[in-house]
Amino acid sequence: MGSRGPALPQLVLSDVERQTLEGWSRRRSTAQALALRARIVLACAEGLSNMDVVRQLRVSPPTVGKWRRRFVEHRLDGLADEPRPGAARTITxxxxxxxxxxxxxxxxxxxxxxxxxxxxxxxxxxxxxxxxxxxxxFELKPHLVQTWKLSTDPWFVDKVRDVVGLYLDPPATAMVLCVDEKSGMQALDRTAPTLPIMPTTPARRTHDYVRHGTTSLFAALDIATGTVISQHQRRHRHQEFLRFLKTIDANTPPELDLHLVCDNYATYKTPEIKTWLIRHPRFHLHFTPTSGSWLNLVERWFAELTNRKLRRSAHRSIAELETDVNAWVAAWNDNPKPFVWTKTADEILDNLARYCQRINDSRH
Structure with a gap:
């Protein structure tokens, strides 16, 4: 009795081809169509007939015949998709x-x-x-503009290493507090009540508002625990900062040294402040570089305050605003979440150097 069907083309794999096909069939990143073709060829190389491969891989007979033939004729290149017919390319x-x-x-x-x-x-x-x-x-976005600012502080590198060193390796017998003020917090009230959220409709509020004055919030963030010492002041002169220093002094363990990370605000360097610091030697001030407020972790906490409380609140007076913020700060301190600094000073400086090199070489 004669053989049934046409004779199958002989399919023998080299070691390199077998390794390549096995890799294609296993790798998650391989396209599923290519992975299936690799499994078909591997099964055929085991000596199975086309119908055996059909039953084993649950594909159609023409599919098995096509990829067996393509591999025998063109080897690995034969498993790639051929160019599809269509209109000629018009954009060169x-x-x-x-x-x-x-x-x-x-x-x-x-x-x-x-x-x-x-x-x-x-x-x-x-x-x-x-x-x-x-x-x-090419990821070109002409409608977008990003802002940037390079510090001109002649002691920029030293200040970065000083502040980042406090974050990554704080003194064992001291507290590190990030201190700053959020000035100009406005007590704003909408001209109509905010409409609540409903299914398919977000909360709605009027675009116009009435101002009822401003206040400033002084804050000191403990980088170890995430707790915050805060105090409202209607102004932000050196007198108010001195009052806040006394508040910090009264609300921290007296046996610990205090390292305060501050910006370069002029009121922090007045003779009155310097005299008070000399009389209280446990206070040590570390200044961020000029235009380097991003180094102060309390700015990250101010962002939380803005996003989670201030941006969508309405207040009819400064006192109401201050009471509302104090309640939010108290709730934060009940479950504080410290912000963890991860970048080393060298990583920051290297990244800045690469950015400066890139913008200097861009010729724009």
């Missing part, structure tokens, strides 16, 4: 280069501040969707 590399060059180096002809997809499409004679695809591919 030269078109893409012109769009990118114009985006980076030219201003819009209509005196706009930045390019839009419509204005670029008009200037290039291309469709708006084509411009959008090119910008997405």
């Amino acid at each position: 590399d030269e078109h893409v280069e012109r769009v990118i060059t114009a985006t980076l180096e030219q201003a819009p002809p209509n005196n706009d501040s930045h390019w839009s997809t419509r204005s670029m499409a008009t200037a290039m004679g291309m469709s708006q969707s084509a411009i959008s695809r090119i910008w997405r591919a």
Whole structure:
């Protein structure tokens, strides 16, 4: 009795091919279509017939026959997808280069501040969707602007190492407190009551408001525990800061030295403050660099206060605002969460050096 069906092409794998196919079939990052083709070829290389592979991998007979044949003819390259038929490409590399060059180096002809997809499409004679695809591919976002500020402090490096050293390796018998003030906190009241949240509708409030005055909040964040010592002051002169220093002195263990991380605010350096610090030698002030308030961890706590309390609150008086903030601070201190600093001074300085190098070499 003769053999049934056409003779199968012989399929023998080299060691390199077998390792490659096994890797394709196992790796999670491999496309599932390519992984299936690799498993088909591996099964065929074990001497199985096409129908045996069909039953084992639960695929159709034409699929097994196609990839067996493609591998025998073209080896590993045969498992890749062939170019699909379709319309010829209309946007060439030269078109893409012109769009990118114009985006980076030219201003819009209509005196706009930045390019839009419509204005670029008009200037290039291309469709708006084509411009959008090119910008997405190269991550160009002309509508966005980021702000940045480099410190001009001549002692920038020393101050960074000093402050970051306190965060990463605080003294064993001392407290490290990040001190600053949130000045100009406004007591704002909406001109109509805020409407509550409902299904499919967010909470709503009027865009206009009435001001009822401002206050300042002095805060000292304990980096070890996350607790905060706070005090409201209607002004922010050196007298108010001195009053807050006395509050810190009264609310911390007297046997501990206190290392205070402060910014370069002028009121912290007045003769009255210096005299008081000399009389209280357990206080040690460490100053962040000029334009370096991001080094002060209490700024991160102020962000929590703004996002979780101030931004969506309404107050009819300064006293009401201060009472509300005091209640929020008390709730925070009931369950404090310290902020953990992770970057070393060298990492910060290296990152800044790379950024300066990049903007200096950009030629823009």
